[in-house]
Amino acid sequence: MKFLSHRRRKPWVATALLAMALLVVGGGYAAVSSTAPAEAAMGSQTQVEEGKRLFLEGCSSCHGLEAQGSMNGPSLIGVGAASVHFQVATGRMPMSAPGAQAPAKEVIYTEDEIAAMSAWVASLAPGPAIPTAEQLDFADADVAEGGVLFRINCAQCHQAAGGGGALTDGKYAPSLMNATPQEIYEAMLTGPQNMPIFSDETLPVAEKQQILAYIDALQQAPSPGGLSLGRLGPVVEGLFMWTAVFAALIAAAVWIGIKAR
Amino acid sequence: MSTTTPANTGAHPVEQVGGQAATFVDQRLGSNRFLKRNLSKVFPEHWSFMLGEIALYSFIVVLLTGTYLTLFYKPSMAEVIYNGSYVPLQGIYMSEAYASTLNISFDIRGGLLIRQMHHWSALIFVAAVAVHMFRVFFTGAFRKPREFNWIVGVALTTLALAAGFTGYSLPDDLLSGTGLQIIRGILQAIPLIGTWLAFFVFGGEYPGGDIISRLYSAHILLVPGLILALVTVHLIMVWTQKHTQFPGPGRTNNNVVGYSLLPIYMAKAGGFFFIVFGIIALLSGLVNINPVWIFGPYTPDQVTAGTQPDWYIGWLDGALRLMPNLETVLLGYTISWNILIPGVIIPGILFTGLALYPFLEAWATGDKREHHLLDRPRNAPVRTGIGVMAIVFYGILWMAGGNDLVATAFDLSINAISRTLQVLLIVAPPLAFIITKRTCLSLQRRDRDKLLHGYESGRVLRLPHGEFIEVHQALNEKELAVISSKPDHPVLPAPQKADIDGVRNPNYRKDMLRHKVSAFFYGDNIPKPSAAEIEAGQHHAEEQAAIEAPLHEYEERDVIYNAHGGVLHHPGMPKTNAEQAAEQESRT
Numbered sequence: 001m002k003f004l005s006h007r008r009r010k011p012w013v014a015t016a017l018l019a020m021a022l023l024v025v026g027g028g029y030a031a032v033s034s035t036a037p038a039e040a041a042m043g044s045q046t047q048v049e050e051g052k053r054l055f056l057e058g059c060s061s062c063h064g065l066e067a068q069g070s071m072n073g074p075s076l077i078g079v080g081a082a083s084v085h086f087q088v089a090t091g092r093m094p095m096s097a098p099g100a101q102a103p104a105k106e107v108i109y110t111e112d113e114i115a116a117m118s119a120w121v122a123s124l125a126p127g128p129a130i131p132t133a134e135q136l137d138f139a140d141a142d143v144a145e146g147g148v149l150f151r152i153n154c155a156q157c158h159q160a161a162g163g164g165g166a167l168t169d170g171k172y173a174p175s176l177m178n179a180t181p182q183e184i185y186e187a188m189l190t191g192p193q194n195m196p197i198f199s200d201e202t203l204p205v206a207e208k209q210q211i212l213a214y215i216d217a218l219q220q221a222p223s224p225g226g227l228s229l230g231r232l233g234p235v236v237e238g239l240f241m242w243t244a245v246f247a248a249l250i251a252a253a254v255w256i257g258i259k260a261r
Numbered sequence: 262m263s264t265t266t267p268a269n270t271g272a273h274p275v276e277q278v279g280g281q282a283a284t285f286v287d288q289r290l291g292s293n294r295f296l297k298r299n300l301s302k303v304f305p306e307h308w309s310f311m312l313g314e315i316a317l318y319s320f321i322v323v324l325l326t327g328t329y330l331t332l333f334y335k336p337s338m339a340e341v342i343y344n345g346s347y348v349p350l351q352g353i354y355m356s357e358a359y360a361s362t363l364n365i366s367f368d369i370r371g372g373l374l375i376r377q378m379h380h381w382s383a384l385i386f387v388a389a390v391a392v393h394m395f396r397v398f399f400t401g402a403f404r405k406p407r408e409f410n411w412i413v414g415v416a417l418t419t420l421a422l423a424a425g426f427t428g429y430s431l432p433d434d435l436l437s438g439t440g441l442q443i444i445r446g447i448l449q450a451i452p453l454i455g456t457w458l459a460f461f462v463f464g465g466e467y468p469g470g471d472i473i474s475r476l477y478s479a480h481i482l483l484v485p486g487l488i489l490a491l492v493t494v495h496l497i498m499v500w501t502q503k504h505t506q507f508p509g510p511g512r513t514n515n516n517v518v519g520y521s522l523l524p525i526y527m528a529k530a531g532g533f534f535f536i537v538f539g540i541i542a543l544l545s546g547l548v549n550i551n552p553v554w555i556f557g558p559y560t561p562d563q564v565t566a567g568t569q570p571d572w573y574i575g576w577l578d579g580a581l582r583l584m585p586n587l588e589t590v591l592l593g594y595t596i597s598w599n600i601l602i603p604g605v606i607i608p609g610i611l612f613t614g615l616a617l618y619p620f621l622e623a624w625a626t627g628d629k630r631e632h633h634l635l636d637r638p639r640n641a642p643v644r645t646g647i648g649v650m651a652i653v654f655y656g657i658l659w660m661a662g663g664n665d666l667v668a669t670a671f672d673l674s675i676n677a678i679s680r681t682l683q684v685l686l687i688v689a690p691p692l693a694f695i696i697t698k699r700t701c702l703s704l705q706r707r708d709r710d711k712l713l714h715g716y717e718s719g720r721v722l723r724l725p726h727g728e729f730i731e732v733h734q735a736l737n738e739k740e741l742a743v744i745s746s747k748p749d750h751p752v753l754p755a756p757q758k759a760d761i762d763g764v765r766n767p768n769y770r771k772d773m774l775r776h777k778v779s780a781f782f783y784g785d786n787i788p789k790p791s792a793a794e795i796e797a798g799q800h801h802a803e804e805q806a807a808i809e810a811p812l813h814e815y816e817e818r819d820v821i822y823n824a825h826g827g828v829l830h831h832p833g834m835p836k837t838n839a840e841q842a843a844e845q846e847s848r849t
Contacts, residue, residue, distance in 0.1 A: 145352075152562070166675045256308065
């Protein structure tokens with residue numbers, strides 16, 4: 001210990017300590033934070049090549065030959081495999097026509113083809129990977145906590161019942177009633193269309209799983225009060241009352257009135 | 262009336278017992294005279310007179326189900342942890358109000374059914390009030406001497422809205438809480454006192470700890486108490502002033518043609534109550550309304566998309582959504598016209614105008630007579646036009662209140678919808694007024710033609726000299742009475758600026774305005790034909806009938822018979838279906 005005690009008052013010690021502290025804190029933070037998104041699932045070389053071929057065929061007219069983007073479509077460098085999978089596996093990409101937002105429609109690629117394209121885009125630059133089965137396993141997640149998180153983070157666009165809602169200028173938050181856990185997870189990771197990105201820093205994996213569990217509960221929920229009318233709220237209830245119910249009441253009144261003659 | 266026991270020994274045993282009971286009560290209360298007079302009171306008959314009954318009966322359902330709900334609902338904003346049987350909310354903090362609503366929905370026997378009955382019947386109640394009011398408006402039933410009852414009705418409408426809104430917020434779920442936030446915004450927009458008013462209502466900063474219990478006392482005590490009191494006044498006035506009736510044979514301004522209360526109307530009204538009750542119960546058992554458990558508990562930091570109020574408040578929400586963003590800063594204070602106009606000024610003007618309308622119309626038309634015979638809507642084109650204008654105005658605003666739903670349902674841009682509705686809100690109501698008025702006037706012309714020439718029978722005759730005529734036939738007694746009931750409203754004469762002696766008319770400007778308004782109301786009306794014109798017209802119909810008479814003789818002799826290829830019937834052919842069937846059977 002003589003070695004240290006002799007030198008602890010030297011002028012360079014403070015600088016060295018500061019550098020050491022910075023190294024420990026910064027290195028530690030980097031070790032904790034950079035684990036998740038950077039690990040891009042690297043497919044086999046043939047898969048990547050197949051992906052590139054498919055990309056050039058179906059996507060490059062808008063996204064550019066090197067996925068660098070163009071006037072008609074954004075760059076795909078660094079968007080990650082999750083983004084490709086979400087957009088293509090829900091039929092949103094390729095878009096059938098330019099519009100306010102790409103609607104979900106019939107899927108035109110097979111799972112293998114989508115995986116190939118994802119692998120190629122992932123090989124360009126690191127980005128969010130397709131969630132693993134482990135990440136998507138919400139069996140043990142707390143549904144009620146998920147409900148709170150859903151109402152805080154999702155309900156203002158997707159509506160408390162998950163039925164979707166309108167955004168400005170023809171854009172919209174789609175209904176979640178038919179979305180799979182993987183799609184929802186990928187959407188949270190990559191923030192497609194107008195959706196913000198909920199990275200693992202803002203919404204840890206455990207909380208994402210809770211939200212998955214809550215949306216699953218919403219999808220499975222029976223309607224204990226009878227016909228649900230799409231859970232679209234009071235406007236639909238009012239319309240139903242006026243058209244179906246009030247018509248029946250007036251018909252009854254007319255019937256009783258006619259009996260007079 | 263009678264103080265002696267009836268010695269009617271020949272009566273049926275039931276009648277005897279009934280008579281004895283009536284006598285027993287009468288000897289103590291003197292009630293027979295009252296009952297005899299009132300139970301035989303005559304009411305006119307028309308289906309549209311039962312719209313008010315729908316309102317009354319659905320209100321009774323609201324009261325009954327509401328009483329059940331008060332047994333289990335806790336009007337408290339105290340935070341509790343939910344431990345009931347609805348899994349997706351277990352372990353979550355929420356207000357006691359929301360927790361007890363969940364308990365009513367999931368853990369109280371029959372609770373969800375009663376809750377849904379309460380909500381559905383509330384929607385139906387307000388709808389029935391509105392439709393009843395439009396019936397009264399379109400038929401002119403608000404005219405003298407019933408103006409006060411109209412005002413009572415307007416007050417009842419306002420109270421119905423208040424009852425609905427206070428109840429809507431009680432479950433304290435995310436949907437209704439967002440609505441409450443809007444109400445707070447409207448309160449705050451009131452100049453000078455707004456901020457303090459909001460503090461006062463909510464008991465401090467939003468959401469405070471008082472609003473639920475305050476809404477509760479208003480919802481179960483104040484508002485329904487006032488509604489009950491005013492409904493009583495409303496019905497007593499109908500009773501003492503007698504019900505109006507539609508024109509028809511034998512119906513005049515001085516009589517009431519219809520059936521007596523007992524037994525006809527007792528049976529009809531009682532039966533109709535059960536129909537209304539049954540429809541509400543069926544609906545509530547089959548169709549879900551306001552699934553509060555889906556929306557989650559209210560906290561001010563959360564908002565859900567697709568927030569709309571119930572239909573009767575929806576137009577105010579729509580007005581808020583359509584209003585352009587206008588603000589004035591005056592001496593350092595902001596006046597939020599964007600909230601003040603749609604949230605306070607427009608409803609204020611509408612309801613004041615509604616209450617005063619009978620007096621406005623009476624002033625404009627100079628009509629001071631009593632009216633017990635209803636107007637046909639076509640005979641008051643301007644009034645009918647105003648009513649339709651109001652319905653269109655409401656419809657556009659309600660649609661604006663659901664503009665986000667329209668956008669997602671039809672894949673449209675919400676901005677485009679709002680802009681379109683902003684334009685429509687200004688253009689469509691006047692257009693609706695003009696179309697309605699012109700339609701009414703056309704119907705009046707048709708009525709005039711019918712009075713003059715009878716109705717078009719659809720039969721075209723070719724006369725011997727080659728002319729084609731369509732045969733007109735005389736109206737039947739009922740239609741004649743209905744059509745000729747049209748009152749002629751002379752337009753108030755234009756005032757003179759000065760009389761013959763040159764003395765200036767001090768009321769000139771007022772009278773001129775009145776003349777113009779009167780001309781606006783009735784200037785375009787088609788005058789009823791005079792008695793001489795009608796007689797000439799009837800003569801015409803008789804002439805045509807005489808021309809046609811030989812044909813009718815032929816028709817009466819032979820029967821047109823489809824089974825024989827639609828040719829005229831000839832003697833020897835089977836005349837009835839049974840004969841024809843028998844004939845066909847004998848052939849096979």
